[in-house]
Amino acid sequence: xxxxxxxxxxxxxxxxxxxxxxxxxxxxxxxxxxxxxxxxxxxxxxxxxxxxxxxxxxxxxxxxxxxxxxxxxxxxxxxxxxxxxxxxxxxxxxxxxxxxxxxxxxxxxxxxxxxxxxxxxxxxxxxxxxxxxxxxxxxxxxxxxxxxxxxxxxxxxxxxxxxxxxxxxxxxxxxxxxxxxxxxxxxxxxxxxxxxxxxxxxxxxxxxxxxxxxxxxxxxxxxxxxxxxxxxxxxxxxxxxxxxxxxxxxxxxxxxxxxxxxxxxxxxxxx
Amino acid sequence: xxxxxxxxxxxxxxxxxxxxxxxxxxxxxxxxxxxxxxxxxxxxxxxxxxxxxxxxxxxxxxxxxxxxxxxxxxxxxxxxxxxxxxxxxxxxxxxxxxxxxxxxxxxxxx
Numbered sequence: 001x002x003x004x005x006x007x008x009x010x011x012x013x014x015x016x017x018x019x020x021x022x023x024x025x026x027x028x029x030x031x032x033x034x035x036x037x038x039x040x041x042x043x044x045x046x047x048x049x050x051x052x053x054x055x056x057x058x059x060x061x062x063x064x065x066x067x068x069x070x071x072x073x074x075x076x077x078x079x080x081x082x083x084x085x086x087x088x089x090x091x092x093x094x095x096x097x098x099x100x101x102x103x104x105x106x107x108x109x110x111x112x113x114x115x116x117x118x119x120x121x122x123x124x125x126x127x128x129x130x131x132x133x134x135x136x137x138x139x140x141x142x143x144x145x146x147x148x149x150x151x152x153x154x155x156x157x158x159x160x161x162x163x164x165x166x167x168x169x170x171x172x173x174x175x176x177x178x179x180x181x182x183x184x185x186x187x188x189x190x191x192x193x194x195x196x197x198x199x200x201x202x203x204x205x206x207x208x209x210x211x212x213x214x215x216x217x218x219x220x221x222x223x224x225x226x227x228x229x230x231x232x233x234x235x236x237x238x239x240x241x242x243x244x245x246x247x248x249x250x251x252x253x254x255x256x257x258x259x260x261x262x263x264x265x266x267x268x269x270x271x
Numbered sequence: 272x273x274x275x276x277x278x279x280x281x282x283x284x285x286x287x288x289x290x291x292x293x294x295x296x297x298x299x300x301x302x303x304x305x306x307x308x309x310x311x312x313x314x315x316x317x318x319x320x321x322x323x324x325x326x327x328x329x330x331x332x333x334x335x336x337x338x339x340x341x342x343x344x345x346x347x348x349x350x351x352x353x354x355x356x357x358x359x360x361x362x363x364x365x366x367x368x369x370x371x372x373x374x375x376x377x378x379x380x381x
Contacts, residue, residue: 061349069323069350076324081302091302099324099331106348 002030011042026246038217044266070211075218137227195232203238296332326353
């Protein structure tokens with residue numbers, strides 16, 4: 001049965017999602033998490049998660065990735081230099097292209113950010129899906145259009161008339177686990193505000209979801225900033241989500257429950 | 272801005288030269304002047320922190336500056352190894368001149 005969480009910021013949303021997951025026994029389908037302000041965190045929660053991850057990485061760096069690394073695979077914020085003004089987006093895209101051969105040493109199947117700004121179309125070459133969404137949103141704003149979801153399209157490849165940004169490459173991404181877990185991103189214009197919806201086919205909630213929410217928030221903030229549209233909310237649908245202790249998960253139920261208790265306390269302390 | 276040599280250097284650079292190469296590249300990544308970064312370094316006691324995506328971009332530029340030589344191994348690209356100008360320059364210096372081998376790791380994301 002689907003579960004729905006609606007929270008104000010990344011931290012409270014992640015805590016809400018993990019709470020529901022644990023209460024449901026550690027695995028659910030269609031976990032839907034809406035984040036009203038997707039660029040705001042509760043500092044204490046990130047610190048607790050960083051410590052949780054850091055202890056495990058000290059033993060084995062391959063065991064789990066840092067929250068910042070997960071977020072950067074969706075959007076490397078430090079490459080987006082807003083001080084460059086109109087040249088900032090091109091600078092960001094150029095860095096992705098120049099750096100791709102180094103990034104591929106650790107991520108042989110590419111990164112999410114690469115799929116977003118340089119999707120490999122067999123006929124058209126590399127397609128910059130984010131810039132195309134930005135161009136269309138900017139045009140809609142200039143025309144005074146307040147709704148843009150009539151442009152929503154399918155998921156098998158970048159479409160010429162859409163706000164959607166598919167991640168999966170048909171015929172290429174055949175693994176049942178691992179990259180890419182994120183299947184699709186779409187943007188919707190509603191009352192002149194741009195919102196983002198993301199679909200994950202499977203979600204390792206403890207090790208990935210928090211960094212994913214940060215990354216998705218950055219993607220939305222970038223698109224909003226470049227298109228001139230106010231930023232709305234991020235909604236993330238996890239078709240399948242796990243708290244990573246059921247069925248041989250890597251963290252152990254007690255560890256996850258302790259992590260959740262600490263993070264819940266940090267969120268409550270902030271409220 | 273960076274001054275790219277007409278031909279890639281063939282002799283091993285000193286660590287100090289690599290610090291300069293890293294700073295030149297970081298200035299490009301940040302879209303600022305080397306002088307601004309040097310000023311930041313002075314305020315930081317001779318060290319300047321970097322985000323790991325910045326460091327990866329710097330590695331790409333420095334490798335290009337030295338003729339496309341692969342200086343960073345897979346294990347070097349962990350965020351714990353990419354924290355500052357000095358740490359990265361030291362790492363690249365240690366890797367010179369051996370051609371780094373690809374560790375064959377197949378990184379995954381989710």
